[in-house]
Amino acid sequence: MEVRGVSAYRFNKVYLYPPVTIPGVSPQPWGTVELEVFGHRGELVCKTNEPLGPILEKYPKGRFPVFLRKESDSEGDFVGYLSVDLSGHGLYRWEFNAAGTGDEEYDQPVGYHLLVGFRPDSEQEAGQSGKRVLMEGQFTLDFEARDTRVVGFKKEVKATRKGRPAEAKNPLFQKVEPFDPPIPNTVWWLVSIQPDFRNTLWQKEYCPRQKRYKAVY
Amino acid sequence: MALEDNQKNYLFPRIPLTLILPDNYPDAGGISNMSVIPKISDYHLGQDELEITGSYRINVSYFKGNLAPEKKPAATELKYDQFFSALKVQENGLFAEGEESQVSPEGFAGRELYTVSFSKPFHTYVDRQEINPSRSFKPVMVVDKINLWPEGGRVLKGELLLELVNRSRRANR
Numbered sequence: 348m349e350v351r352g353v354s355a356y357r358f359n360k361v362y363l364y365p366p367v368t369i370p371g372v373s374p375q376p377w378g379t380v381e382l383e384v385f386g387h388r389g390e391l392v393c394k395t396n397e398p399l400g401p402i403l404e405k406y407p408k409g410r411f412p413v414f415l416r417k418e419s420d421s422e423g424d425f426v427g428y429l430s431v432d433l434s435g436h437g438l439y440r441w442e443f444n445a446a447g448t449g450d451e452e453y454d455q456p457v458g459y460h461l462l463v464g465f466r467p468d469s470e471q472e473a474g475q476s477g478k479r480v481l482m483e484g485q486f487t488l489d490f491e492a493r494d495t496r497v498v499g500f501k502k503e504v505k506a507t508r509k510g511r512p513a514e515a516k517n518p519l520f521q522k523v524e525p526f527d528p529p530i531p532n533t534v535w536w537l538v539s540i541q542p543d544f545r546n547t548l549w550q551k552e553y554c555p556r557q558k559r560y561k562a563v564y
Numbered sequence: 565m566a567l568e569d570n571q572k573n574y575l576f577p578r579i580p581l582t583l584i585l586p587d588n589y590p591d592a593g594g595i596s597n598m599s600v601i602p603k604i605s606d607y608h609l610g611q612d613e614l615e616i617t618g619s620y621r622i623n624v625s626y627f628k629g630n631l632a633p634e635k636k637p638a639a640t641e642l643k644y645d646q647f648f649s650a651l652k653v654q655e656n657g658l659f660a661e662g663e664e665s666q667v668s669p670e671g672f673a674g675r676e677l678y679t680v681s682f683s684k685p686f687h688t689y690v691d692r693q694e695i696n697p698s699r700s701f702k703p704v705m706v707v708d709k710i711n712l713w714p715e716g717g718r719v720l721k722g723e724l725l726l727e728l729v730n731r732s733r734r735a736n737r
Contacts, residue, residue, distance in 0.1 A: 358707035361597040374594055383706070385731070485677065486597040486625070 357384050357489070363395075363463060363482035377482040378437070380461055384445050389492060393429065393439040393461065395482070400435025406467040411481065413439050415492065418458030418485075429463065437463070445490045456487045574694045574728040575708060583624065583682050583712070583720040591717030593629015596677050598622060598712055602705035602726060609701065613692055616728075618705060619685045624712060624720060625677040690728060697730065704731040 363378035378395040393413060403409055411431075416423030429437035465481045526535035585592060602620040609615075695703070706729050712722035 356704060356706055357599055357601045358710070359597060359599040360710055362595060364594075364596075385706075484597060486599070487679075 355384070355386055358382070359384075359486055359488070361461065361484040361486045363393075363461065363484040365482050366480050376484075378463060378484070380484055380486075382486070382488075384488075384490075387445050389443045389445050391439075391441045391443060391492070393437075393441075393463070395429070395437040395463070398435030399429070399431050399437045402465070403431060403435075409465060409467050411437055412464045412466060413441075414460075414462040414464065416460045416462065417491075418460065423460065423462060443492045445488075445492065456489055457491050458485065458487050459492070460485045574690055576688070576726045576728065579724040579726065581622070581710075581712065581720070581722040581724055583622070583680070583722075585680060585718050585720070589678055589680060590628040592626040592678075592714040592720060593717075594627045595712055595714065595720070596625045596627060598624045598710060600707045600710055600724065602707065604703060604705050607703050609692075609697060611692070614690045614695060614697070614703065615688075616690065616703060616705075617685070617687045619683055620705070620724070620726070621681060621683045622710075622724075623679060623681045625679045626714065626720075628676065628678060686726075695728060695730070702731055703728050705729075 359380075359382040361380040361382065362376035363380065364374055365377050375396075377397050378393060380391060380393045382391045383389065399411060411429035413426050413429060414423035415426050426441055427439055429439045431437055460483060462483045463481050464479045466479065521537045523535040523537050600620060600622050602618065604616055604618040606618070607614060607616045695701070706727050708725040708727040710722065710724050712720050715721040
């Protein structure tokens with residue numbers, strides 16, 4: 348393994364601003380995102396400067412979804428909800444994989460918007476009405492941030508459930524062929540996992556294994 | 565935590581930052597984001613101390629603007645009340661429903677960004693006792709904290725805290 352990847356470290360700090368500004372007051376960030384990448388592992392920590400507790404008093408069912416939108420895409424990906432701590436500040440932590448080589452010379456910069464929304468009623472589906480933006484920040488990375496990992500299973504497993512047609516394969520699991528370096532008796536899968544905010548990964552639909560319904564990665 | 569398997573960390577003294585914008589760039593009104601890439605180009609582990617040379621690059625993206633300095637104290641007063649009044653305004657229809665629509669021209673989110681890059685070398689020594697290096701010691705510079713704010717439009721002021729960590733093993737995972 349080359350040493351170059353080891354030192355591929357970068358640190359990003361992104362300020363989140365409200366979509367509107369208060370007249371007469373110079374804009375102050377409502378939140379901060381700190382993004383740290385070490386090789387292929389990255390961590391994103393999103394914090395609000397302003398306490399969200401008072402909003403929750405008004406809307407006890409309110410939630411604060413976090414979206415990540417690539418500049419080239421119109422729709423953002425829902426990545427999770429802010430948790431509100433005792434002091435009332437919102438916090439969201441997300442570990443992701445840097446889908447790039449980590450080499451500045453080859454990686455194309457990807458522009459991102461991170462949006463924190465507000466939804467008064469938590470009953471709605473996660474992906475919907477994500478355009479109510481409470482605060483927003485933009486930044487550029489040298490790679491794509493994805494919650495995507497390649498996992499190896501010891502033997503080939505069926506990616507279909509019994510009785511289902513072959514094309515009903517779970518799109519979250521894709522076989523990687525050929526995989527370099529090849530490891531005997533191991534099949535490599537590219538697993539696109541959404542952040543597991545509701546433990547959905549433990550549902551059997553999300554796993555190609557038939558006997559034990561969990562993905563090990 | 566992505567960095568939890570670091571062995572022993574050494575925090576460098578605070579580095580004050582004064583970044584002057586190039587002449588062909590507009591005045592800075594507010595900072596959108598920044599990235600820091602510290603790199604160790606060479607290190608030598610001596611008997612008493614660790615000698616490190618390297619550099620750190622800071623990219624700053626900012627919004628154009630002319631913020632009168634006297635407005636700054638008012639800005640720090642932004643507390644619950646303004647936060648709520650702003651939220652009410654948004655509930656009345658100023659929530660950004662589309663991508664660009666409803667964003668007031670005063671709003672910072674979505675405004676055009678200007679990006680400047682600064683690179684500074686460092687050459688420093690760390691007492692060996694501070695890092696207690698193991699046999700497979702490999703120093704890597706990481707960022708503990710960075711703060712930057714525009715000062716008078718042409719200058720970005722701030723501070724940078726660098727941290728030395730050992731990434732000898734499992735660093736590439």
